[in-house]
Amino acid sequence: MLGTLITASAATLAAGPAAGLLGYRQLKRTAFAKRLRITAPNGIDESGFVHIGGIDQWISIRGEDRRNPVILEILGGPGASNLAFLPRTRGWEQHFTIVRWDMRGAGFTYAKTGPEGQGEMSLDQLYRDALEVTAYVRARLNVERVLLVANSFGTITGLRLARNHPDLYAAYVGTDQNILAGGRETSAYDNLLARLQAAGKKQAKAAAEVAEMGPERAAWSVHQWSQFNKLALTTDALSFDTMKTVVIRSLWFSPLHTLRGLRSYLKAMTFSEQIAPQAASVDEWAEGTHFQIPVFVFQGAGDVLTPPEPARRFVADITAPVKDFALIEDASHFAAFRHPDRFLQLMLTRVRPVLTGTWAAGNVPEQPLYAAP
Known part of the structure; x- marks a missing residue:
């Protein structure tokens, strides 16, 4: 969903x-x-x-100590590889072994064969792929369960995995957590339209365009999804600053990506946008609010693309052995990558003790932990 915006910003930098x-x-x-x-x-x-899933897919495994808990990341975008953020998240690898997977339509997986070699592009196929990747990681690292960490668009798949496969995952951590509620959740749309209208003549054309789209995402075209996200992030000062100073700079200075590789990275995101409309009908409550593993959501306090309040409400409504919600201040979308130190602190103080403490030992507390509003 962010491919168009990142491509334009990268072109300006170049x-x-x-x-x-x-x-x-x-x-x-x-x-x-x-x-x-x-x-x-x-x-x-x-x-x-x-x-994986009938095609070759790129998997990176990094960590300072194999005895640490294993994280499997589910990337966002769709199609936005997290490998560009490796320098920013280097400190995480002191405490976790991190598996970063360029799923079909993303990063090096897309670069190897281009669009014709990606096979079926659907949420269902990404879900099946994730299960295969999980099996590979468990065998390769000899672990019974892994910790799921999903961001942005990847949280749609991440929640489904966490809900359906407690035997494979130790806990779930969502950041930039999407809550779509079957189309009932429209706060991001409402807030964007209000910002555009408040800007008056300067944003009159964009305001008219967004008003014509309407809040019903199921009716949006791929282009409209892309345009909505571009406007949401560029009309909010904190979000736009994050795009420039965190996302674009991480891409431009990535030691893993040549100039040709950057072009392929951006093409992958544009290619993967075709999946976005498939998420419009996802209803997190209807799919199930009972989880058999701990659930954590750490959200940017100023996120205008995936606002924190819907995520907070969802966490409040679920049942889980342990659940927790926290805000990352001075953060919009990409909260974990804007403030990787704060995200790590939450992982170390709230998540890791659960993995190595009472939950890991099978002694589940009678009342779930929940950080109240």
């Missing part, structure tokens, strides 16, 4: 003085590559293609 810009980029990439080296005797740093 329009600067070529020699100086590329030289500085190379210096930063070299420094980041050095920072990413894992030399600990019990560490792991491996990546490559694994045959």
Whole structure:
């Protein structure tokens, strides 16, 4: 959903003085590559293609100690690989072994064969792929269950996995948590329309366009989904700053991506936008509010794309052995990557103790933990 916006922003960045810009980029990439080296005797740093769902898909596994809990990330976008954020989240790898998977239509998986080699692009297929990736990770790292961490569009699949497969996952952590409620949740749309209308003549054309779209996402075309997200993030100062200083800079200075690789990364996001309308009918309450594993949601306090209040209400309504909700202040969408230190602190103080403490031992508290509003 963010491919159009990121492509436009990256093009603006690349329009600067070529020699100086590329030289500085190379210096930063070299420094980041050095920072990413894992030399600990019990560490792991491996990546490559694994045959998943009938096609080769890229999987990265990194961590300083194989004895740490294992995280399987479910990326957002759709089609937005999280590998570009490796330098920003380097500190996470001291405490967790992190599996980052470029699912079909994303990152290196898309780059290998292009659009013709991605196979079926659907939420159902991504769900099946995720189960295969989970099986691969459990066998490769010799763990019984992994910790699911999903962001943005990936939270749709993440919640389904957590709800349906308590035997495979130790807990669920959602950030930039999507709550669609079968089309009933319209606060992001309502707030965007209000911002555009308040801007007067400056945003009159955009306001008319959004008003014509209406709040019913099931009726939106792929282009309208993309346009909505572009407007939501560019008309909010904190969100737009995050796009420029976190997302675009992470891509531009990524030690894993050449210039050709960046072009492929952006093409993948545009290609994967076709999945977005499939989410319009998802109703998190109807799919089930009972979870047999701990559930955590850590949301950007200023998120205008996936607002925190619907996520808070959903967490309040679910039953789970342990549940918790927390806001990350001074954060919009991409909260975990804007403030990776704060997100890590939440993981260490709220999630990891649950994995290694009473829940892991099978002694589930009678009353679930919940951070009240």
